[in-house]
Amino acid sequence: MSDTSGISAAEAxxxxxxxxxxxxxxxxxxxxxEGEVSGALGVSRTPVREAFLRLEVEGWLRLFPKRGALVVPVxxxxxxxxxxxxxLLEGHAAADVVTxxxxxxxxxxxxxxxxxxQRASHDAGDLRGYTEADVEFHRLVADAGRNSLLAGFHRTLRERQQRMTAESVRGRTAAARTVLDEHRALxxxxxxxxxxxFGRALVTHLDNTHRGGRTR
Incomplete structure (x- = not known):
């Protein structure tokens, strides 16, 4: 676990x-x-229960009494x-910034x-760094437009984007390299x-990354 000094056990x-x-x-x-997490982190079950409740409110977990918590699938x-x-958001920003x-x-x-x-993270096997760089790439594009409301909405998708990318490329080296190649093309x-x-390539890139190249 990362540095948790100065925060409560439940927050950690x-x-x-x-x-x-x-x-x-x-x-x-x-x-x-709860027992799995409390044992791994060396804390009592009380802060684990508090954290689970918070994560359920946010939609990441679904709690089942006496059974534990289900990680909610995407x-x-x-x-x-x-x-x-x-x-829509990144395409709009691109159309603005090229002017x-x-x-x-x-x-x-x-x-x-x-x-x-992102390439350095990929080469080092650092999935967290890789997905954070992926989010940053697309954030930069969205922020380049001159509409702060649209850019702000795009930022609300950050955690979903990071999770979706991690699930798409985890253990799939070829897929991770394809994302890098497509970022370069974009x-x-x-x-x-x-x-x-850019708008057309972006749609293809998102489909390739998160739908395996299959449209709806």
Missing amino acids: VYRHVKDRVLTGELEGGRMVS APHEIDEVLDARA RPADLAALVDALDAVIGA RDLLAAGDAAG
């Missing part, structure tokens, strides 16, 4: 379990017990809704740095000022 458990859900270590459909309709929203050469150049430089960080389309091409 909450962060630990949620992190494992977001990185795919706790896969959707798996049951996890539903197919949730995948569709998240991807549709992201395609501003200086801002576009700054975005491309930032994307280069993120792609480099970056190149933006650098060329091709917002329409």
Whole structure:
């Protein structure tokens, strides 16, 4: 578990379990017990119970008395809704930023740095770093548009995006490399000022990553 100094035991458990859900270590459909978590972290069951209740409210867990907690799977309709929203928001931002050469150049430089960080995480087998870089790549695009409301909504999808990406590439080296290649292609389309091409490639990229290349 990461540094938990200065926070309550319940908060530490909450962060630990949620992190494992977001990185795919706790896969959707798996049951996890209070005893399992309390034993792993060296805390009593009381803070575990508090953390589980909080995670249930947020929709990550579903509690079953005397049995434990079910990690709620990502539903197919949730995948569709998240991807549709992201395609619209990022496509809109791309169409805006390509009209501003200086801002576009700054975005491309930032994307280069993120792609480099994501590749380094991939090579090191760091799934958390890889998925965080994936989120950052798409956040940069969404934030490049001049609509703060749309960018803010895109940020609310951050945790769902991280979890979906982790589940899509975990243990699948070829899929993880494909994401990197497609990020580079998306970056190149933006650098060329091709917002329409970016929008089409983005939809394909999201389908490939989260639907295995299969549209609805």
